[in-house]
Amino acid sequence: MCLGLRLELDEAGLVYQPGLPFSATALEHVFLQVEPGERVGIAGPVGSGKSSLLELLAGITPPTSGQVLHDGQPVGRAGPKPGTIGLSFQAPENCLFENTVAADVAFGPGRLGLDKEEVARRVRSALEATGLDESFEQRHPFSLSGGEQRRVGLAGVLALEPRALFLDEPTAYLDPAARLDLIDRLVELNEESGATVVMVGHDMDELSRFAQRLLILDAGRMVADGPAPGLLADAGLLRDHGLEPPGTVTLAGLISRAASLPVEPFLTEEQAVEALARIMEGR
Amino acid sequence: MQTGNMVIGLFIPGDSLLHRVDPRSKIVFSFAFAVALFLVSSFGGLALMAAGLAAGLAVARIPPSWLYRGLKPVLLLALVTFLFQAFLRGGAPITSLGPLTLYREGVREGAFLALRLVLLVLSSTLLTFTTPPVMLTDGLSRLMAPLQRLRFPAYELALMMTIALRYIPTLLQELDRILKAQLARGADIRRGGLVKRARNLVPVLLPLFVISFRHADELALAMESRCYRGGRGRTARRQLRLGWLDAAFAFIMVLLIGGGIWVGRL
Numbered sequence: 001m002c003l004g005l006r007l008e009l010d011e012a013g014l015v016y017q018p019g020l021p022f023s024a025t026a027l028e029h030v031f032l033q034v035e036p037g038e039r040v041g042i043a044g045p046v047g048s049g050k051s052s053l054l055e056l057l058a059g060i061t062p063p064t065s066g067q068v069l070h071d072g073q074p075v076g077r078a079g080p081k082p083g084t085i086g087l088s089f090q091a092p093e094n095c096l097f098e099n100t101v102a103a104d105v106a107f108g109p110g111r112l113g114l115d116k117e118e119v120a121r122r123v124r125s126a127l128e129a130t131g132l133d134e135s136f137e138q139r140h141p142f143s144l145s146g147g148e149q150r151r152v153g154l155a156g157v158l159a160l161e162p163r164a165l166f167l168d169e170p171t172a173y174l175d176p177a178a179r180l181d182l183i184d185r186l187v188e189l190n191e192e193s194g195a196t197v198v199m200v201g202h203d204m205d206e207l208s209r210f211a212q213r214l215l216i217l218d219a220g221r222m223v224a225d226g227p228a229p230g231l232l233a234d235a236g237l238l239r240d241h242g243l244e245p246p247g248t249v250t251l252a253g254l255i256s257r258a259a260s261l262p263v264e265p266f267l268t269e270e271q272a273v274e275a276l277a278r279i280m281e282g283r
Numbered sequence: 284m285q286t287g288n289m290v291i292g293l294f295i296p297g298d299s300l301l302h303r304v305d306p307r308s309k310i311v312f313s314f315a316f317a318v319a320l321f322l323v324s325s326f327g328g329l330a331l332m333a334a335g336l337a338a339g340l341a342v343a344r345i346p347p348s349w350l351y352r353g354l355k356p357v358l359l360l361a362l363v364t365f366l367f368q369a370f371l372r373g374g375a376p377i378t379s380l381g382p383l384t385l386y387r388e389g390v391r392e393g394a395f396l397a398l399r400l401v402l403l404v405l406s407s408t409l410l411t412f413t414t415p416p417v418m419l420t421d422g423l424s425r426l427m428a429p430l431q432r433l434r435f436p437a438y439e440l441a442l443m444m445t446i447a448l449r450y451i452p453t454l455l456q457e458l459d460r461i462l463k464a465q466l467a468r469g470a471d472i473r474r475g476g477l478v479k480r481a482r483n484l485v486p487v488l489l490p491l492f493v494i495s496f497r498h499a500d501e502l503a504l505a506m507e508s509r510c511y512r513g514g515r516g517r518t519a520r521r522q523l524r525l526g527w528l529d530a531a532f533a534f535i536m537v538l539l540i541g542g543g544i545w546v547g548r549l
């Protein structure tokens with residue numbers, strides 16, 4: 001029903017405090033095209049410009065050089081059209097302000113001119129997607145734990161049901177089960193609605209579960225852009241840029257060394273089993 | 284909506300002689316310089332002080348674009364002052380533009396007042412350009428320390444200033460974030476009447492307050508857990524020491540200020 005947004009960066013760069021002695025270049029010469037409905041992961045060491053890239057793509061921070069396009073149209077300084085994008089910063093709980101969880105999540109959709117039932121439906125489904133059941137709806141946001149607040153903040157963004165979702169480390173502060181659950185829900189959401197989803201992540205296991213395509217940043221430059229499985233299996237590349245490969249890839253490396261056999265890097269558990277089976281056959 | 288690009292405190296990191304002068308010397312002499320500007324009543328005196336200030340700006344290697352940045356807020360005021368004086372002060376008429384008449388004394392006085400204003404602002408910006416905010420409050424608290432005996436809370440005041448200065452950029456950054464996030468959620472802070480606009484600010488201001496209180500809370504806890512028990516008897520890691528550089532600075536400043544007043548009296 002809702003069509004994904006096409007995102008484009010045309011030699012975009014971002015400098016903080018431009019023209020001042022302590023200006024900081026966060027991004028340089030980034031060319032990028034994201035097709036509608038793609039699931040893109042962004043990885044890179046601390047301070048490499050991941051959040052900056054996300055903000056540029058979302059159109060919420062104007063680049064200091066180059067251009068940002070949504071659906072082929074340059075995004076003006078006023079930002080993207082309301083309702084087209086949803087954006088969750090590293091600490092989405094910082095944006096809570098209503099008296100109840102339900103009211104806070106309803107804030108965004110309430111401003112899109114939808115009828116009451118539709119708003120209520122979106123609130124429910126967003127809360128569900130972030131793993132918060134009905135008992136939370138009437139609670140005061142500040143009476144929740146940090147992790148729960150974070151989920152409410154995220155739900156407030158999901159409830160917009162935007163054409164493109166931008167999430168900055170959405171799984172931080174969640175417990176391991178909730179992390180995987182959230183990732184799976186994001187994938188599901190992307191497949192059902194066709195929305196473009198861009199996510200910044202620190203954990204390669206999570207990214208391998210989420211991303212179709214991976215961007216790797218280092219010191220403000222895009223050092224890799226390609227299908228996620230290929231890049232994630234490249235332990236050397238990841239380590240070069242201060243990243244830790246997914247556990248399965250590390251395991252493949254260890255097995256290959258122990259068996260003194262070349263082992264194709266694998267990502268999923270199924271691929272691991274296949275690879276092991278091949279080794280056994282070879283013996 | 285680019286609060287992130289706002290410059291607060293206007294400190295320019297550097298290693299010039301002026302950067303290295305003790306903050307106390309700089310504060311005292313900036314103050315003296317400002318007072319002297321009001322004692323000077325001729326262009327000659329102002330010119331001398333302007334020359335001294337220009338030398339200071341050159342020594343501190345302040346980029347010209349920054350001078351403009353520092354002056355921007357008062358340029359309009361200086362211009363208005365000048366125009367007011369030039370047209371309304373009276374004296375010998377020079378020429379008339381429509382219903383307005385330009386007066387010789389008015390132009391002189393207007394230029395004098397505008398120049399004084401500009402020098403006043405430039406001298407205080409030179410202080411903040413070359414002194415990190417923390418050093419400023421450090422210097423101020425040391426200067427005010429004798430007042431502590433009169434039960435004036437000098438340390439506490441200095442600490443409050445330091446903390447405020449420390450958190451302004453942080454809060455601005457958070458404001459920027461919240462603003463962007465809420466705008467993306469459809470918040471609209473630019474349209475509507477006054478009441479509506481004020482109401483629309485709630486999604487932005489409320490979270491900002493919450494964050495500020497959270498910061499304050501965490502900071503208080505952190506300070507207590509590190510045994511902060513009020514200012515009395517605290518020692519500083521950064522020791523301020525007056526050296527030959529301060530002696531030289533004081534010598535030059537006394538000459539400059541004294542000379543300015545002397546020339547200005549003639």
Ligand SMILES: Nc1ncnc2c1ncn2[C@@H]1O[C@H](COP(=O)(O)OP(=O)(O)OP(=O)(O)O)[C@@H](O)[C@H]1O
Nearest residue numbers: 016024025026045046047048049050051052053287
């Ligand atoms: N408001 C700002 N002012 C000045 N410099 C900034 C600002 N925000 C970010 N930077 C700088 O820009 C660079 C990129 O920052 P960014 O937040 O995009 O990194 P990141 O990859 O998201 O890091 P992290 O993993 O810590 O979230 C960093 O070097 C940072 O110091």
Ligand SMILES: [Mg+2]
Nearest residue numbers: 050051090168
């Ligand atoms: Mg970041």
